[in-house]
Amino acid sequence: xxxxxxxxxxxxxxxxxxxxxxxxxxxxxxxxxxxxxxxxxxxxxxxxxxxxxxxxxxxxxxxxxxxxxxxxxxxxxxxxxxxxxxxxxxxxxxxxxxxxxxxxxxxxxx
Amino acid sequence: xxxxxxxxxxxxxxxxxxxxxxxxxxxxxxxxxxxxxxxxxxxxxxxxxxxxxxxxxxxxxxxxxxxxxxxxxxxxxxxxxxxxxxxxxxxxxxxxxxxxxxxxxxxxxxxxxxxxxx
Numbered sequence: 001x002x003x004x005x006x007x008x009x010x011x012x013x014x015x016x017x018x019x020x021x022x023x024x025x026x027x028x029x030x031x032x033x034x035x036x037x038x039x040x041x042x043x044x045x046x047x048x049x050x051x052x053x054x055x056x057x058x059x060x061x062x063x064x065x066x067x068x069x070x071x072x073x074x075x076x077x078x079x080x081x082x083x084x085x086x087x088x089x090x091x092x093x094x095x096x097x098x099x100x101x102x103x104x105x106x107x108x109x110x
Numbered sequence: 111x112x113x114x115x116x117x118x119x120x121x122x123x124x125x126x127x128x129x130x131x132x133x134x135x136x137x138x139x140x141x142x143x144x145x146x147x148x149x150x151x152x153x154x155x156x157x158x159x160x161x162x163x164x165x166x167x168x169x170x171x172x173x174x175x176x177x178x179x180x181x182x183x184x185x186x187x188x189x190x191x192x193x194x195x196x197x198x199x200x201x202x203x204x205x206x207x208x209x210x211x212x213x214x215x216x217x218x219x220x221x222x223x224x225x226x227x228x
Contacts, residue, residue, distance in 0.1 A: 032212070034211075034212040034213075036213075036214040036215070038155070038215075040155075045205055045217075045218040045219065045220060045221055046147075046155065046205070046215070046218055047216075047217075047218075048214045048215060048216035048217075050214070051213065051214030051216070052214070057214070057216055089154060089155050091155070091157070091215075093211050093212045097169050097211060098157065098169060098171060098211070099145070099157035099160070099211055100157070101147075101154060101155045101156060101157060102154070103154050104154040104155070
């Protein structure tokens, strides 16, 4: 059982927007602005898409955005494209000086 | 460009040991915390361990605490993960990554498969 809860799957049509949630507690997501999001294509290493809740690394499309409210963080992908089909994971710093990951969300582009 | 090149991995019997290495280039290695993250076959990501830039502070996930040791050689820009008393449930692809507890992990190494089986 993962420390952070994500939906197992989310789907959308090309051009649509989708949102993936990541629910933790006050000792991880809710307590710190250190939430990250990763994209992983099959057989590939994960790629950082969002850090510190809403910041994008250089080179990441602005179609990807992050936010947080209380104990739940969210990743929104706007203008969904076929290449966005992948697994997405959230992570958070925790009060125990560890890192918690979500169980992952499979994004399908219909 | 920042590059992390991993070596090590392989098949080991339960109770055995293995050491993973991660050679870094393209950034000032000693100024950045580093981490290990694993992914069991068909499963999600699991954080394993992190180490501060100078190497004086280390952190471990509960499942590996007391069995795994993270270290680094800043003179050689290399990160290590010494894995002892290996269990079948440690079977996974292990990735090194640039970044510490509060950072986003970026980039990631290519991964090394560790299989614990008799």
